[in-house]
Amino acid sequence: MQVSVENTSALERRMTIGVPAERIETEVNKRLQQTARRAKIPGFRPGKVPMSVIRQRYEDAARQEALSDLIQATFYEAVVEQKLNPAGAPAVEPKVFEKGKDLEYVATFEVFPEFQVSGFDGIAVERQQAEVTAADVDNMLEILRKQNTRFENVERDALNGDQLNIDFVGKVDGEVFAGGSAKGTQLVLGSGRMIPGFEDGLVGAKAGEERVLNLTFPAEYQNLELAGKAAEFTVTVNSISEPKLPELNDDFFALFGIKEGGLEGFRAEVGKNMERELRQAIKSKVKNQVMDGLLAVNPIEVPKALIGNEVNRLRVQAVQQFGGNIKPDQLPAELFEEQAKRRVVLGLIVAEVVKHFELKPNEDRVRELIQEMASAYQEPEQVVAWYYKNDQQLNEVRSVVLEEQVVDTVLQKAKVTDKQVSYEEAVKPAEAPQAA
Structure with missing residues (x-):
């Protein structure tokens, strides 16, 4: 087999690959012999069909x-011989494909x-430090109470924060517009x-009252047909x-699976959950x-095939997440290319760190x-x-x-500064999260 490679x-x-005609004929004869053993041809007993008849009928x-099998086999042999690491299936173009000649x-x-990964000492990391205080737990208890707010009917004028049950009809230029009417809608005033x-x-407003509101849709309203219109x-x-708001009592604690310990037990459980959330947020x-940082100090070019495969995976994930009667390939590839490239590059860099430092879970x-x-x-x-x-x-947990071990390895050489912050700031998501 002859092999030549051009970059x-x-x-x-x-890569140009030449396969001797003798090897081709050997493979063809092997298949014809297999066919001869099982071929059923009128006038001949199974396994007794002359090879000339078999060749006439089945040689092509x-x-x-x-x-087809030789191309697959010899391609694999060639890349091993040339010590190449293909990132995807090859595009094959026959040059000589004739009987009796070398393929x-x-x-x-x-x-x-x-x-090779490098530049760890050029990566700057700000590591937040925070603790869960009693005031943080108090604030979380109020959040949990508000999340479990119930509403009771009252006979008074409506205030901000009240929940109204309303019917409404919206018109533009005197005509009812699609999606502008509803009955029995629950609306909390001040919710935006x-x-x-x-x-x-x-x-x-009072219960039973009818009000006419003359408003203008925002210029940036999502429905362009209504944007800016009165x-x-x-x-x-x-x-x-x-x-x-619910009282902090045993009934409230039971909503969260806490059946013993009263208020102190509930505070302790909430505090443990907040500590866990804090650790995860800082780590993330x-x-x-x-x-x-690894991306910035290790700029590498990646195969288009890998990016294309990752785009397809992201398309499938998007369809699974948002549903709808749409096929993944109907989503524009451009929507996912930047994210796909980032994931591919990071995957290669992380894999190289694992390999270079011989890391194992x-x-x-x-x-x-x-x-x-x-x-x-x-x-x-x-x-x-x-x-x-x-x-x-x-x-998945091992991964x-x-x-995490890759991160620890980088942190050993990176420029790390610790910053004391509040619990709320620590758990607040970064403005532009770039998770791998």
């Missing part, structure tokens, strides 16, 4: 099959980039759910309910900075992470056991731990 770009290779098909074809493909002026216009809404207030922000850290995740459940022991009985889930 047509930084990552693209054009056997040759096509042999050539010659050209395979064009991309290879994985060869690089409706266009500017709608909720303010209902403050002070509208008239006729609103009937059916009922008014005021918010009632540090990881994002490390990944951004630390099984103690794997168990610690599983136990921490399990602690959020009522029966953590069962959750831990479930992970260790499911290889796929366990390997997370391995990424």
